[in-house]
Amino acid sequence: MHDVIIIGGGVIGCCIARELAKKQLKTAVLEKKSDIGEGASKANSGIVHAGFDATAGTLKARFNLSGSEMMPGLSEELDFDYRNNGAMVLCFNEEDKGKLEELLERGLKNGVTGLEILSQDAVREKEPAINENVKYALYAPTGAIVCPFNLTVAMAENAAANGVEFFREKEVIKIEKNNTCYLILTGDGDSFETKVIVNAAGVFADDIHLMASAIPLTVTPRKGEYLLFDKTVGEMVRHTLFQMPTAYGKGVLITPTVHDNLLMGPTAEDIDDKAGINTTADGLDIVLKKAGDSIKEIPRREIITSFAGLRANSGQGDFVIAEASDSPGFIDVAGIDSPGLSSAPAIGIYVAELVENILPSADNPEFVSKRTGIKSRAGEVICRCETITRAEIIEAIRRTNNLFKNPGTVSLDSVKRRVRPGMGRCQAGFCAPRVIELIAAELKIDKTAVTKAGPGSNVLEGFL
Amino acid sequence: MKTDLAIIGGGPAGMAAAVAAYGQGTKNIVIIERDKELGGILNQCIHHGFGLHTFKEELTGPEYALRYIAMVEERKIPCLLLSMVVKIDSGEEPGGTHRLSVMQDEKGLFEIEAKAVILAMGCRERPRGALNIPGYRPAGIYNAGQAQYFVNIEGFMPGKNVVVLGSGDIGLIMARRMKLQGADVKMVAEIMPYSGGLTRNIVQCLEDFDIPLKMSHTIIDIDGNDRLKGVTIAAVDENLKPLPETAEYISCDTLLLSCGLIPENELSIAANTDIDDVTGGPVVNDRFETTVRGIFACGNVLHVHDLVDNVSREAAAAGKAAADYIIADISDWGEAKRPKIPPKTRYTPKADRNFDNQLVCIGCPASCLVTVTKQGDGSLTVTGNKCPVGDEYTRKELTAPTRYIASLIRVNGGKNNVVSVKTAADIPKEKIFDCMAEIRKTTVTAPVKAGDVLIKNVAGTGVDIIATCNNYD
Numbered sequence: 001m002h003d004v005i006i007i008g009g010g011v012i013g014c015c016i017a018r019e020l021a022k023k024q025l026k027t028a029v030l031e032k033k034s035d036i037g038e039g040a041s042k043a044n045s046g047i048v049h050a051g052f053d054a055t056a057g058t059l060k061a062r063f064n065l066s067g068s069e070m071m072p073g074l075s076e077e078l079d080f081d082y083r084n085n086g087a088m089v090l091c092f093n094e095e096d097k098g099k100l101e102e103l104l105e106r107g108l109k110n111g112v113t114g115l116e117i118l119s120q121d122a123v124r125e126k127e128p129a130i131n132e133n134v135k136y137a138l139y140a141p142t143g144a145i146v147c148p149f150n151l152t153v154a155m156a157e158n159a160a161a162n163g164v165e166f167f168r169e170k171e172v173i174k175i176e177k178n179n180t181c182y183l184i185l186t187g188d189g190d191s192f193e194t195k196v197i198v199n200a201a202g203v204f205a206d207d208i209h210l211m212a213s214a215i216p217l218t219v220t221p222r223k224g225e226y227l228l229f230d231k232t233v234g235e236m237v238r239h240t241l242f243q244m245p246t247a248y249g250k251g252v253l254i255t256p257t258v259h260d261n262l263l264m265g266p267t268a269e270d271i272d273d274k275a276g277i278n279t280t281a282d283g284l285d286i287v288l289k290k291a292g293d294s295i296k297e298i299p300r301r302e303i304i305t306s307f308a309g310l311r312a313n314s315g316q317g318d319f320v321i322a323e324a325s326d327s328p329g330f331i332d333v334a335g336i337d338s339p340g341l342s343s344a345p346a347i348g349i350y351v352a353e354l355v356e357n358i359l360p361s362a363d364n365p366e367f368v369s370k371r372t373g374i375k376s377r378a379g380e381v382i383c384r385c386e387t388i389t390r391a392e393i394i395e396a397i398r399r400t401n402n403l404f405k406n407p408g409t410v411s412l413d414s415v416k417r418r419v420r421p422g423m424g425r426c427q428a429g430f431c432a433p434r435v436i437e438l439i440a441a442e443l444k445i446d447k448t449a450v451t452k453a454g455p456g457s458n459v460l461e462g463f464l
Numbered sequence: 465m466k467t468d469l470a471i472i473g474g475g476p477a478g479m480a481a482a483v484a485a486y487g488q489g490t491k492n493i494v495i496i497e498r499d500k501e502l503g504g505i506l507n508q509c510i511h512h513g514f515g516l517h518t519f520k521e522e523l524t525g526p527e528y529a530l531r532y533i534a535m536v537e538e539r540k541i542p543c544l545l546l547s548m549v550v551k552i553d554s555g556e557e558p559g560g561t562h563r564l565s566v567m568q569d570e571k572g573l574f575e576i577e578a579k580a581v582i583l584a585m586g587c588r589e590r591p592r593g594a595l596n597i598p599g600y601r602p603a604g605i606y607n608a609g610q611a612q613y614f615v616n617i618e619g620f621m622p623g624k625n626v627v628v629l630g631s632g633d634i635g636l637i638m639a640r641r642m643k644l645q646g647a648d649v650k651m652v653a654e655i656m657p658y659s660g661g662l663t664r665n666i667v668q669c670l671e672d673f674d675i676p677l678k679m680s681h682t683i684i685d686i687d688g689n690d691r692l693k694g695v696t697i698a699a700v701d702e703n704l705k706p707l708p709e710t711a712e713y714i715s716c717d718t719l720l721l722s723c724g725l726i727p728e729n730e731l732s733i734a735a736n737t738d739i740d741d742v743t744g745g746p747v748v749n750d751r752f753e754t755t756v757r758g759i760f761a762c763g764n765v766l767h768v769h770d771l772v773d774n775v776s777r778e779a780a781a782a783g784k785a786a787a788d789y790i791i792a793d794i795s796d797w798g799e800a801k802r803p804k805i806p807p808k809t810r811y812t813p814k815a816d817r818n819f820d821n822q823l824v825c826i827g828c829p830a831s832c833l834v835t836v837t838k839q840g841d842g843s844l845t846v847t848g849n850k851c852p853v854g855d856e857y858t859r860k861e862l863t864a865p866t867r868y869i870a871s872l873i874r875v876n877g878g879k880n881n882v883v884s885v886k887t888a889a890d891i892p893k894e895k896i897f898d899c900m901a902e903i904r905k906t907t908v909t910a911p912v913k914a915g916d917v918l919i920k921n922v923a924g925t926g927v928d929i930i931a932t933c934n935n936y937d
Contacts, residue, residue, distance in 0.1 A: 228593070232733075275689055277601075277689075278686075283598070284596060284598060303593060304591065304593045304594055305591070306598070377572075378567050378573035379567060379572065380546045380547075380567070381498065384498065384548060385730075387567075389567070426588045427591035427592065427594075428591075428610075429591055433614060433618060447620060451603065452603035452690075454690070455690070456691055458691065459604075459622065460614060460620040461718075462620070462621055463619055463620060463621075464615075464621060464872060464882065464904065
C-alpha cells in the first residue's frame with residue numbers, strides 16, 4: 001500500500017514527488033508514457049515568467065511569483081540550466097501604453113520587483129534587433145528561461161534518489177474507492193493501493209478526475225505551435241520578448257533558449273484531440289507573421305524544427321488545485337497551463353501541504369536535496385551538432401532506465417531531452433544510428449526494439 | 465601534437481587532398497576523421513557510378529573509397545579516427561600556425577598545431593524541420609542519406625511502405641534500394657517542375673521499377689502519433705504554394721526526405737573564414753585558400769558536388785596548394801570569391817512522351833528523348849538522338865537491356881553484419897529480382913575482402929556477385 005500516488009510524471013507530478021520525498025511517505029508516480037515529461041513539459045516556451053501577468057489573488061499569481069523566486073536556487077541545487085535573461089512586453093501603439101501601465105500595476109500588486117516601462121530608445125538599446133514599430137516595453141528584469149526537460153528530470157531523479165518510486169507505461173484506466181484507500185488499475189493489468197491520489201495528469205486530468213469524483217471538471221487542450229531556430233541566431237535577442245496579452249494568452253514570444261537557440265511561438269488554439277500535437281501550416285504561418293511584429297527580420301533559413309504542445313486549460317482562468325469535495329484524499333492538480341512551468345516548484349510545495357493535511361507525516365531525515373546533472377566530458381563525439389560524447393549518452397540511457405522501478409523502453413527522445421543528441425541543426429540525421437546502437441547495447445535489446453518515443457514508435461523495421 | 469598539414473575529414477575530399485599534398489612534398493600530414501574508418505559518405509553509397517573520370521572505370525562508392533584509402537595507407541599518412549575537431553584558433557597574425565582542438569576517447573580533448581589546414585568536412589542533409597512540413601512528428605521520417613546508412617552500413621530496413629519527398633540523387637537511389645530490398649515504394653514527390661537528380665538515376669531508379677515521379681507535388685501533412693501512418697501530398701502552383709483541392713492521402717510507414725544538402729561549415733565559420741551566401745561554403749581564391757591564410761577548403765564543404773570525381777580533382781588541387789603554402793610560403797593567390805560551380809543537371813520530364821515507343825537515352829548527359837519505330841521488315845528505326853550513342857543505347861534497351869545491381873550480403877563473424885556487393889558485370893534487366901532473391905538468401909562468413917566472389921553465376925546469368933568492401937573478423 002502506498003501513502004501517495006501521483007498520476008502523471010510531468011513537471012508538476014515530478015515537483016510534487018520531490019516535495020513529498022522530504023516526508024516519510026511511501027510515494028509513487030505513475031506515468032502513462034515510457035518516460036517522464038512526455039506531455040506539455042516537453043513542448044512549451046521554457047520560460048520562467050516574472051509574474052506580472054496573472055490576476056492578483058489567483059493561484060497563478062501566487063505560485064508564479066514564488067516559483068520564479070525559487071528557480072535560481074533550485075537550478076543550483078538540482079543542476080539544471082536556468083538563465084535570468086530578463087523579459088519585455090512589447091507595445092506597438094501609443095494608445096496601448098495604458099494597458100502596459102496596467103500590466104505594470106498588476107505586477108507590482110503581485111509582488112514582482114524591478115518592473116519599469118522603457119521608451120523606444122531604451123528598448124532598442126537593450127534589443128537592437130527589435131522591430132521599429134515597437135513604441136514602449138514593460139521591462140521585467142526577473143524574467144528568466146529554463147530547460148523544461150532537465151527541470152523535470154532533475155526533480156524526478158532527486159525524488160527517486162530520496163525514495164519515490166517511478167513507474168513508466170502505467171496508464172490509469174480505473175480508480176476504485178474503498179473505505180480506507182483507493183485502488184488504481186492500470187492498462188497493463190497492474191493495480192496500486194494508495195491512501196492519497198494526486199491527479200497531475202495534464203490534459204488528461206479531467207478524465208482521471210471523473211474516475212474518482214462526480215463533480216464536473218473539464219480540461220481543454222489548447223494547442224501552441226512553435227518554431228525553433230539554429231544556434232547561429234540564438235543571440236539575435238537577449239531577452240524574452242512578449243507581445244501585449246490578448247484574450248487568448250500572451251501572444252507570440254521570441255526568446256533565446258538556455259541552449260542558445262532561438263524560439264518563437266506559441267499559437268493558442270483550443271482543440272478536441274488530447275493527442276493533437278501536430279503542427280499546422282496555418283499555425284506556423286501565424287507564428288512567423290506575429291513574430292515579425294517584434295523583430296525586424298525573421299531568420300527563416302535558420303529554422304531547424306517546429307513542434308506543438310498542449311496547454312491544459314481549465315476554463316476557470318486559474319489552476320484547479322484542491323481535494324475533490326466528494327472524494328477525500330483525491331487531490332486535483334488540474335488546468336496547469338501558463339505559467340505552469342514557472343509555478344511548478346511552488347505547486348509542489350503547496351500540494352505537499354495539502355497531502356500533509358490529509359495524511360500527517362514526519363520529515364524524512366535522510367532527505368538529500370542535491371542532485372548532479374550529467375556533466376559534459378571530452379571523448380568520442382556522437383552528436384556533432386551539439387558536441388555530445390558517447391559517455392554522456394550512455395549515462396543518459398542508464399539514468400533514464402534506472403529512474404523507473406519497472407522495465408520499459410528508453411527512447412531516442414528520452415536521451416535527446418537529457419543530453420541533446422538530435423536537438424541540433426541536423427535533427428539527428430547523423431547521430432540517430434549511433435544513439436540507437438548505444439541504447440540497444442546498454443539495454444541488451446535488438447536495434448529494431450529501439451523507439452523514437454516509446455512503444456509503437458520503433459525506428460527500424462527489421463534486418464534485411 | 466604538431467604537424468605541417470591538418471586535414472579535417474577523411475572522406476573523398478580529405479583523402480584526395482592528403483595524397484596530393486604528399487605528392488607535392490608535404491609529408492607531415494594528419495587526417496582527422498569523425499567516423500571509425502576513412503571513406504566518408506562513399507561507404508554507404510554502395511551503388512555504381514563512381515570513378516569514370518578518376519579511374520576510367522565505373523566503381524561503387526566503397527570501391528572508390530578503397531582506392532583512396534590504399535593511397536593514403538601506401539604513403540603512411542597518419543589518420544586520427546573517431547576524432548572530431550571542435551575548434552580552430554588561427555591566432556591574430558595572418559600566416560601563423562593554427563591550433564585545432566580535437567576530441568576523442570583516448571586523449572580526451574587535445575590540441576594539434578598545424579601550419580596549414582584543409583577543411584573537408586562535407587555536407588549534411590536538410591532535415592524535416594528546416595523544410596517546415598507541418599504535421600505530427602512520429603518515427604518513420606528519415607533523411608534519405610540517413611536511411612541509406614541504416615540500410616547499407618547496418619543492414620536494417622527502416623520501413624516497408626515508402627514515400628520519397630525530393631528527387632535529389634540520394635532520394636532516387638534510395639527509392640531503388642528500398643525497392644530491391646522488398647519495400648513498396650509508392651512514389652517520389654518533387655516540389656519543383658524539374659528534378660535535380662541525374663537523368664540516369666531517374667531512368668534506372670524510378671522508371672525501371674515503375675515508381676511514379678510526381679513533379680510539382682509536395683507533402684502538406686504528416687500523420688501518425690507513434691509511427692508514421694501516412695502523408696498528404698498536394699500539387700503546387702507556380703509559386704510553389706500547395707493547392708489544397710489536389711490533396712491526396714497516401715498510407716505509408718516511411719518517409720524519406722531528399723530535399724537538398726547543406727555544406728557543413730560551422731567549423732569554418734568558427735575559424736573566421738568568410739562564407740558565401742549562395743553556396744553556404746567559404747569563398748576561396750584560385751588555389752582553394754579561404755580568407756584565413758593557410759586554411760583551405762575543398763569538396764562538399766565548399767559547395768555540393770554532383771560527382772565524387774569532381775570532388776577528388778578539386779581536393780587534389782587544394783592539397784597541392786596547401787603544400788605549396790607550407791613549403792614555399794606562397795601567398796599571393798588572388799581574391800577569394802565564390803568557387804566556380806558546374807551547372808546542375810535538371811531533368812524535366814517531357815509531358816508529351818509516349819511511353820510505348822519513346823525513351824530517354826542515358827548514354828550521355830544530353831538526355832535525348834528517342835523515338836523508336838518498328839519497320840515493316842521488323843527492323844527498328846531510332847530518331848531524336850543527337851549522337852550515335854543514342855542509337856546504340858536504344859537498340860540495346862529494346863532488345864537486351866542490362867543493369868548492374870548492388871546490394872548487401874549477410875556476414876557471420878565479421879566486424880559488420882553485412883558486406884556490400886555488386887554484380888561483376890551487367891546482367892539482363894529481367895533477372896534483377898531473381899538475382900536479388902539469391903543475394904538476400906545468402907550468408908557468408910568473415911573475413912571477406914573486396915573483390916571476393918560471394919555467389920558464382922548468380923541466377924544463371926553467368927555473372928558473379930563480388931564483395932565491394934572488406935569485412936574482417
